[in-house]
Amino acid sequence: MDSIKDLLEIWKNQTSLLAFEEEATAYMYQFMRRSVEQVFSLLDQAITREKQAEGWKVDSHKDQRILQFLFGPVTLYHTRMINPEGHACYPLDNLLRLRKHMRYSPNVEYETATLASRMTCREVVKTLATWTQVQMSHTTVMRCVRAVGEAQEKQDQELVIQAENGELDGKRQPNFLFAEADGTFVRGLKKRQHIEIKHFILYEGWVKNGKRRLLKEPYAVMTSKGLDTFWEQVGAAVEQRYRLWQTQVVANSDGGVGYDEAHFKDAFCGSHKRIWVQLDAFHVAQSLIRSLHGDKAWITRIQQAIQRKDRTEVILLLDTYESNLDEDERIKQVEKVKQYLIGHWDRLFDWREIMAKETLPENAGRLGAMESNQRHLTFRMKKRGMHWGESEEGMVKVIQGIRNGTLKAAYLSSFIPTKRDERIIKKMIRIASLLKEPTVPSIGAHRGRIGTNASSSSAVGKLNKVLTFA
DSSP states (O other), rough: OOOHEEEEEETTOOOOOOHHHHHHHHHHHHHHHHHHHHHHHHHHHHHHHHHHHTOOOEEEEEEEEEEEEETTEEEEEEEEEEOOSSSSOHHHHHHHOOTTOBBBOHHHHHHHHOOOOOOOOHHHHHHHHHHHSOOOOOHHHHHHHHHHHHHHHHHHHHHHHHHHTTTOOOOOOOOOEEEEEEEEEEEETTTTOEEEEEEEEEOOEEEEETTEEESSOOEEEEESHHHHHHHHHHHHHHHHHHTTTOOEEEEEEETTTSHHHHHHHHHTTTTTTTTTEEHHHHHHHHHHHTTTTTTTHHHHHHHHHHTTOOOOHHHHHHHHHHHHHHHHHHHHHHHHHHHHHHHHHOSSSHHHHHHHHGGOOOTOOSTTHHHHTTHHHHHHHSSOOOOOOOOHHHHHHHHHHHTTOOOOOOOOOOOOOOOOHHHHHEEEHHHHHHHHHOOOOOOOOOOOOOOSSSSHHHHHHHHHHHHHHH
8 A cells, every 4th residue: 555645646636635634534544444454463363373383273264353443443353262271262362451342442441531531421422533433322431431440449449458468668758748538429310319429639738830839749539439448548548659757747627427537547647746637727617607697797706716716705606696596497507517616626727837837848828629629520520410320430530540640550551461471472473574475566577589690490599480479
C-alpha cells in the first residue's frame, strides 16, 4: 500500500480541504486496521508453530474475534489449540491477556471510563463517535466504568492486606500533614434510598498559584462501602506514603458519625506527636444559620464568643435566643445546635492559633478544603434525575484514581506481561518477521535477441532459427 500515492488520489477527487481531511482520516484508520490485523495474524502463526513444537495440537481451523480499538474494529484471527494435558485454549489470546468476551481494547475501556467521570454516558457515546471509530451503547460505557473501577478497588484492597502484614513502608516525612474527611449522599435505585460516599483527602500544605492557594501533594480515598472498609483504606494509604514519626498531623471534620476524633487517631497512630482534630468551621457556621434562621446579629455574637473560647457566654446566648421562641420546631433546632457545639467544644479551634508561629508552614491557611473537593463527586453523581445502583462504586473509584493519578497504572497492570511473557513475545515477533514474505519490486519484462553474426548452420544459428519460428 503506497500511502502517499493513495492520499494524492484522494486529494484529486476532492474539492475542499474539509472533504480531503474526512477521506484521508478514513483512509488512515483503514490502513491501521489492516496493518494491525496482519501483525496479529503473523503472531498467531508464530505462536502456533512454537506450541506445535512443544507438543500442542491444532484443534480446528482459525477462529476469529473482533476487538475494538480507537482506530476501529480489528478482526483478530486466532488458532484454537489443545495442550498436552488435553485442555483447549487460544494461545494468542493468552499472550495478549485478553479476557473472555472482551470486545474493546484496554485503552478504549480506560479512555471511556475517564470520559464517563466527567460527562453522562450518552454524551460519552457521542464524543467517542465524533473523535474516534469506537461505537458502543451507553450501557456499555457503564460496564467499562465498572471494569476500570474494580481494578482501582483491587489495588486499594491489596494495600490494605499489605498494611495488615506490615509490608508497607512510606518514605515521605513532611513537617506537617493535614487530613479531612466527610461524606456525601447520592440517590439509589430504590425509593428514598440514599448511598453515602465516604471521602478523605490528605495533603502536606499549600502552594501559591497567583492569588489562589492550591493543596500540596493531595491524595484522596473514596468509597461507597462501609466505614470499616473506608478507614482501612485510609490507614493503608497513609502507611504507603508516609513515615509519621516526627510529623505533626492536623485533621478536620464535621464530627459526624464515622468521622470522629478516634478514627483519625487510629489512622495516624504512627505519629509520635499529638494529633489535633478540629471541628470544621463551615459546618459550624451552617448549623448556626439553620438553627437561628439566618439572624446575622445573633450568629455574629455567638461566633465571637466561640472565638474567645467563652463557653458560658455561648450557652447564655443560645438560651436567651431560645427563650424568645414560640414554635416547638425552632426550639428543637436551637437545642440541637447547642448540643452540637457543647459536645465538640474541645474541637472548636483554629489550628494556626495553637502552633508556634515560627513552626507554621509557608502559606498556612484554614482547614476546610473538603467542601470544594467534594465537587469532583457531586458534579458527576448528583445531577438531576441520577440514581445509582451497582455502578456507583466503580464510578467513585474511577474519580479517585484520576484525582490521585493511579487509575491508568491500576487498570493496565492486568495487561502488562510478566518477564517470562515479554521474552516469549519478543521471540514470537522474531519468528513472525521471518514468516513475513519479502516484497520484491517489479522491474518489468526483459526483451532481447540472439546475435546473427554466426552462420545459420552453427549451433547459435540453429537456436536463433528455432526461437524465431516459435
